[in-house]
Amino acid sequence: MRRLSRKKTLSLVKELDAFPKVPESYVETSASRGTVSLLAFTFMGILTVLEFLVYRETWMRYDYEVDKDFTSKLRLNIDITVAMRCQYIGADVLDLAETMVTSSEGLVLFDLTPQQRQWQRMLQQIQNRLQDEISLQDLLFKSAMKSSVTALPPREHPPTEPLSACRIHGHLEINKVAGNFHITVGKAIPHPRGHAHLAALVSHDSYNFSHRIDHMSFGELMPGIINPLDGTEKIAEESNQMYQYFITIVPTKLHTRKVYGDTHQFSVTERERVINHATGSHGVSGIFMKYDISSLMVTVTEDHMPLWKFLENHEHNISSNHCSEILQPDPPL
Structure with a gap:
């Protein structure tokens, strides 16, 4: 009996979701949102590469x-x-x-x-x-x-x-x-x-x-x-x-x-x-x-740019891109 109760408890913990997801049937996809997301990720990748090049560079x-x-x-x-x-x-x-x-x-x-x-x-x-x-x-x-x-x-x-x-x-x-x-x-x-x-x-x-x-x-x-x-x-x-x-x-x-x-x-x-x-x-x-x-x-x-500064700039770029995706206007109904 104790083993069965433990299994039920573990299954309940696994199924517990404090942040319930929105059902896929409620999400409306659009080509404009996908294009903006693709451009945002591309821009984020370019910024990451440029930031890495700056990190490798030195100055006098x-x-x-x-x-x-x-x-x-x-x-x-x-x-x-x-x-x-x-x-x-x-x-x-x-x-x-x-x-x-x-x-x-x-x-x-x-x-x-x-x-x-x-x-x-x-x-x-x-x-x-x-x-x-x-x-x-x-x-x-x-x-x-x-x-x-x-x-x-x-x-x-x-x-x-x-x-x-x-x-x-x-x-x-x-x-x-x-x-x-x-x-x-x-x-x-x-x-x-x-x-x-x-x-x-x-x-x-x-x-x-x-x-x-x-x-x-x-x-x-x-x-x-x-x-x-x-x-x-x-x-x-x-x-x-x-x-x-x-x-x-x-x-x-x-x-x-x-x-x-x-x-x-x-x-x-x-x-x-x-x-x-x-x-x-x-x-x-x-x-x-x-x-x-x-x-x-x-x-x-x-x-030379310190490692913590490079990671900070990289995190800032990622956060900025995520904010731009969140602030996208909803498509007209």
Whole structure:
């Protein structure tokens, strides 16, 4: 008897319906309602796909703060080719702390091979696009393009012509203060008031400050950054040519999915003129890169939509579509 009563109780619970359904005979179907429902579900599916694409996408957030680090050293990475023999020129850095640092050099051929010239044109096109479309830099940050991609490719065959150019390359540890990296005639010699270049020992006919900057950066080499002067080439029309680059260095922290580290970006303003003391254009022939450190530090962070936000937006889309179906007007009787 107890088993029979339990079975009856279970059957009653199963058949219990707190929300009775409307009999199908009372429901009036129409083609317009079905069409609206189909469009609503299609629209909901499109919104879901678009929301998922937004969820997968990331964007860059830029935060600014005061740079409080003034004691650490700054790394200068340089690769410049000057159309003069190494014995005729000197390259060094002199900063406000009166510290002089020299760099390594070697004889090369100034003219590029067709493959190297193609690489240079490609890099110059990227530089032009970066000036017109700032958002392109965000794509480079995300892709974390390695610096080896922007490196000058080696020559396919050793040159047969005489090596008449000087390649100055390597990295220097400099103080984190304003300074001047310069290349001018004559080797540098230190003296109590700074340093001087022995230009008197070089014939004026040997002056040629045509140069090519294959790479110049500050700080650790970081993928995803193309520096403003990479791929720059200047051809001097006069022997007494003076090239000036005014550089502002901005400390940068890069926090992306692929890269996490500290580096330095910079902006540059260029100026060139011919030295002619007879016309009042005074100065020294050469290449001068005057740099200064910005007091602001930039933190670049790759942001991503959190999962709870994606689910919230998805639920909102579903609720909106259901409301649109409920609010459909009844067909006329």
